[in-house]
Amino acid sequence: MTLFKKLLGVGLFLALVLVLVPWLIERSGRWDFYYTLTSVALLSIASAGVWLTFYIGRINIGQGAYALVGGYVSAILVTQAGMNFWLTLPLAGLFCALLSVLIGLPILRLRGVYFAMVTLVLTEVVRLTALALPITNGARGIVNIPLPTELSLFGLTLIPDFGTLANPKLAFYLAAVIMMILSYAVLYRIVHSRLGHLCRSLQQNEELAASIGVNITYLRILAYSISSFFGGIAGASFVNISQSIYPSSFQVVDSVNFMLNCFLGGLGYVFGPMLGTLLLYFGWDLLFTTGKYQLLIYSSLLILLMLVLPNGLLSLRLSRKAKQPAQASPDKQPSGATP
């Protein structure tokens, strides 16, 4: 893809999410879509983190844990220390990244299904910890979290006070979408850098990578902590939009969903998780009208999709455009993925 085409794509995407979508919502009067789309944007940030762990060859079903931790860190800082939400956001992310280094050191030695199961258990551990600790207020959770306040630098208002805005929904939407775009820009940059190539070497064969001199322990931890950072900021923003957090805000189902988003979009594509989140969350939302058959239809579609496109939605485009290289790689990859 040429640079021009790339820029055009980015420009079109920006126009779509920042101008066209608000305009359409304005015209159609479906204001509830703002909340849905804001959630999609935030959840896709967390999914981006999961995708990065997939990229080093680990199945991460523990993103819900970091989203919950990030949410609690931000909620506690806002309600008890009176900090500005926008300052707690990076702090929540950093806290999660630090935590993930501590947790990741032992568990990143695990592989395949073992890692997947341990991360799944991790989600449950965090939920139970939130229930047991006094500072998180147990099952009652933290409610009435104030809306994000003004962020100013040298008297210049960078982000206005959400409480005074005429349309906080739109503001939340824009903030979430911008955060999503920044996260995916970072992800794209990581994947297309030296770091990304090294991560790919881990995905294919860790022993081989180590034998060539790649510091696999360091890389694994780095990728995992970036992933958790994404989870933390997504959780923190989500909590501040819903203005409340409970131990059940992010649980095992959410962790599984983050992973499903990545699968659905396709593991080989940076923007896969974004598409996957949009489809899964929006699909679930649209099926709400079917009442009690919602879960049945949703899961049937999921199974069908898996039968038709086992390699994710974005593989559709690839298989049509680049048939020869796409056929060559599947033969090689399974043997590399399972030593």
Next chain:
Amino acid sequence: MEQIIANGLYLGAQYALIALGLTLIFSLMNVLNFAHGQMYVLGGFITYTVVAQLGLPFLLGILVSGLLLALMGAGVEKYLFRPVVARSVREESTMLLAAGIAFFLDAVILLLFGEKQRGIPKIVDGVFNWDFRIIMPYDRIVVGLLALAAVAAFILYMRYSRTGRAMRALAQDRTAAQLMGVDVNRYSMFGFALGAMLAGVAGGLLVSITGVNLGMGGPTSIKAFMMIMIGGAGVISGAIAGGFILGMMESVGLTVLAAYGDVTYLIIFASLMVFLAFRPQGLMGKPWG
């Protein structure tokens, strides 16, 4: 103390039955069956229907849920997992499928049986009381023994039957088994059916004691994952050990830590993570099996 051990053994026998099914499916197919807890719940509801609605004997109920679940397992393997495994680039893709099936079963259970907690009448009346040191209702003892019998039957079947030998060969090395003339597709399907059947039987046993409800599927899957992590994924002896260890820990934890509130599972989880840091493959697993 005796009471704690007795409770732990009773829990462990049931847990081992669940973990066996999960580990069997994992060792044969390399599929982490997210839907295992849902299969277990479905088995419970089928037994409930047979026993409480139709008024048939309890053992028949267990038999029916085992058979139906086995049929379902075979269908799931043949029509869902096999095509996806054959066509996906990364074998983790089966996880999405397994999660989809878990959601699907949840939806089916919700539509067929509703949200209510369901139970069946006691199968045996009376309470076993040994000098107030061990007090245990007879129906729990019967269920525990039935679970143990099922575990024993499974082990004997895997060890001495031709099918069992084929499945063990498959678990050891799929390619080698194929080269030796084992019909890989057939025994994969059979193994999946057997694993689902074990889940169904465990669910059927459970419904006589605690009843079943829709929400039990997910937590049961998580418990089963923990058991096979303790014992080592894909190893039969490991699954049994994991089941009994978890049952014992739960029993001890609920008694000893009762004063501190609901922290038993937190401590079990935390110690599991520490344990895995030292022994990633579990007690009996092969490294990176």
